[in-house]
Amino acid sequence: MARKILTVVGARPQFIKAAVLSAALRQVATEVLVHTGQHYDQNLSRVFFDQLPLPTPDVALGVGSGTHGEQTGEMLKRLDPVIQREQPDWVLVYGDTNSTLAGALAAAKLQVPVAHVEAGLRSYNRAMPEEVNRVLTDHLAARLYCPAPFAARQLALEGITQGVSVVGDVMDEALALVPERPASWLGTLGLQAGGYHLATVHRQENTDDGRRLAAIITALGTLPGPVVWPMHPRTRARLDQAGSHLPAGIRVVEPVGYPESLALIRHARAVVTDSGGVQREAGLLGVPCYILRTETEWLDLLEGGHAVLVPEPGDLAAAMASGQARGQARSAATGVAAAIVSDLIQA
């Protein structure tokens, strides 16, 4: 009988990653797609199901927003009966969100083996909710799919060597999922290829500290030319609360879909971000990337000179002026989905 895989997703980057695997998975196994409801706005959730080869979720838990405890707890509560009813052979989780941890923990407690895509990444900063989520998920997982050798080495340092494989970065393959928007599409935002900077900022450590968010806005305001900023609702909520006014050069737009996001990255002069996925995509497309964080999990981007860390927002303009990020295209991993699916159905 075909293997049954229960996939748990809930946040924007997970819809993209799951779209890479879902079609391949459904050719050889039964997939039950569970959407926790962590992201629920049309432009953070529905748009990706409309744009990407990702089926409508079989189960929608509708958890929504809350504190970490409320959100994760509610997911656990609602996942339990679904896993018990479906009796999957594996629960498959992606990345490092609260949906990832809830999926892994619910499964492990019900003695269903867990497979983790994007295993072994570490910031070694436990103040990040994502670090807690990924460490715990890796320690619960029986199959760990690493994007690069350094991630497998990091797992080994924690004593995790069984079930680990280096398959490449699933986000690389996502680029081939749908055609990117052409450069002419930028005109709908009043932009021209090479004539703007792209900013995305949504991490808790950048948004929830009002002074730091204000420093980021000031820094973006000093960059030449327009800065287009598809704004995550978390960031918008913080700015609304603070009653902040943005400098004239910053153009806030609603979060965009995936082919639009790729076009914005590809044609930007440079990208300023705290997003994991946007870092990867900038590196792949050869666009210089400035990371508004004190560390990144993606060590290969730093080593390759694709990206530089800018821990202090006030240093952004100087880092850019000295051209610290080289913006050479990175070669894409291939066969990632095929490797994961083939391993999972034989495991």
Ligand code: UD1
């Ligand atoms: C989450 C992940 C983060 C990931 C990001 C991808 C955790 C701990 N964080 O962060 O790792 O990089 O998703 O985008 O899992 N909100 C809305 N509409 C929505 C969703 C959220 O308005 O559809 C607002 C709510 O005010 C909510 C806030 O955004 O409280 C934060 O949402 P949440 O899902 O908790 O975390 P993200 O910041 O999206």
Ligand code: UDP
């Ligand atoms: N993205 C998108 N629309 C946007 C901003 C980002 O489609 O307005 C895409 C981006 O290209 C990448 C993924 O979303 O593929 C990254 O998600 P996000 O930054 O929310 O989360 P992270 O990767 O940091 O967990």
